[in-house]
Ligand SMILES: Cc1cc2nc3c(=O)[nH]c(=O)nc-3n(C[C@H](O)[C@H](O)[C@H](O)COP(=O)(O)OP(=O)(O)OC[C@H]3O[C@@H](n4cnc5c(N)ncnc54)[C@H](O)[C@@H]3O)c2cc1C
């Protein structure tokens with residue numbers, strides 16, 4: 048039976064988990080996850096095995112502010128393979144102060160149904 | 171002389187939480203002094219996520235976490251001074267501070283809360299031989315440059331030290347287009363959170379060289395190459411294992427030290443393991459009426475614990491102003507024994523605890539399936555099973571007030587029992 052060990056990164060506790068593929072009958076695969084201290088570990092583990100995603104945090108240029116960069120992030124995690132494409136888009140962007148935390152800077156990033164939002168206000 | 175009930179030095183997460191909690195507990199006359207041009211402390215440069223899971227039950231970035239507290243401070247009408255540096259504090263709680271508008275000021279406080287955070291160890295502190303060239307930064311300085319000033323510190327990078335800041339910067343530099351060749355760690359294990367090893371190194375195939383160190387730096391004006399060697403179990407470089415890495419930048423993530431110049435000037439007793447003040451259950455230092463919280467006391471890896479500890483400091487500072495802190499029995503003294511490096515708080519006046527108290531501690535090595543045991547003499551007060559313990563991850567043990575009342579032995583020992591033993 049297929050077994051995989053991995054570390055849950057859904058929270059800073061970092062539980063060490065073991066995932067076993069129990070059965071992959073028809074359309075639904077069943078997994079047995081152990082070692083996780085909370086249910087988020089189970090869903091993270093299965094996801095990491097099937098379609099890993101990551102939150103991207105970075106910065107964009109900002110004009111008329113006391114700093115030259117404004118921190119931003121994806122509103123939700125995006126597929127791991129799209130990280131560098133996302134970074135490339137962010138490189139092109141320049142915003143202007145004042146701006147508020149949580150404002151959307153890019154809507155529907157790369158057609159992923161995820162936005163790029165600001166993570167702080169700058170006056 | 172200006173006069174405040176409570177003055178908080180430092181406007182990072184520790185200072186913000188302490189000020190807010192003091193106000194919530196009925197103190198009106200509070201001032202926060204911050205030397206930077208804005209509040210938020212080091213969090214403003216920590217743009218990655220992973221903050222706030224315990225405090226807000228959601229995952230925030232550093233600036234988002236900070237902004238929630240800054241907003242609260244504003245809503246509560248707590249006064250603060252930015253661009254203001256505290257130069258000196260005295261035992262009688264007179265603060266000397268300076269800024270460009272008020273010049274040099276002396277301010278009298280009834281209570282001072284120290285929340286100055288920590289600073290990074292530099293090359294001088296670890297003594298790497300070789301040329302004094304450009305291209306060597308502490309990881310935190312590089313983080314500030316890249317994330318706030320938009321200045322990319324280098325293209326071809328080696329990072330010494332696998333603490334969280336080093337790991338975070340490995341990913342950050344990679345995302346910004348730099349090549350990170352390796353993260354080099356002196357110890358046989360990483361000092362960073364596992365989550366960061368997975369997300370910052372493994373995701374980008376950046377090698378983590380455990381039991382290795384930088385033995386030489388070469389270059390004319392800027393770093394051109396560095397030498398990395400394996401170390402033996404005494405952490406001495408092994409001859410013949412040297413390898414040359416061509417690079418233009420070396421980032422140092424070799425540890426944080428509490429910022430305690432001010433604490434020393436007030437004559438506060440420091441713990442030589444944590445580098446921060448000795449504190450009691452209320453986060454009060456050896457000088458009555460001077461409290462401390464956050465990284466100035468001991469280096470935290472999670473800002474959530476900084477917030478928890480600082481709320482306790484703020485609340486107790488308020489109780490002190492209201493003369494509600496008690497001093498009845500001889501305090502219990504905590505003592506770190508086998509496997510434990512330090513414990514905060516150092517002293518416990520049981521009568522001041524609200525039903526329970528968290529002891530924070532760090533272990534001295536990696537352990538699996540161990541037990542943290544808290545004892546008073548031979549009496550076991552509490553034991554907690556821990557499947558995994560590492561020096562990079564702070565541990566906490568919650569004690570109930572009712573278990574601490576009337577203890578004969580005034581010493582509270584904490585030790586680690588490894589798997590096999592019972
Ligand atoms: C470079 C770096 C990166 C970090 N990254 C992370 C991370 O990714 N995740 C995490 O959880 N933790 C991180 N930490 C730990 C982090 O410091 C704590 O989580 C938290 O920010 C500590 O809060 P604090 O308020 O104690 O200190 P700080 O945030 O450092 O705040 C202290 C404040 O006091 C001010 N100050 C100091 N001296 C004076 C003075 N004399 N007069 C006036 N003001 C003064 C400083 O300007 C600063 O704003 C990092 C620490 C450093 C140094």
Ligand code: SF4
Nearest residue numbers: 055058061062085088
């Ligand atoms: S399983 Fe739960 S507690 Fe453990 S790391 Fe994952 S999210 Fe955190």
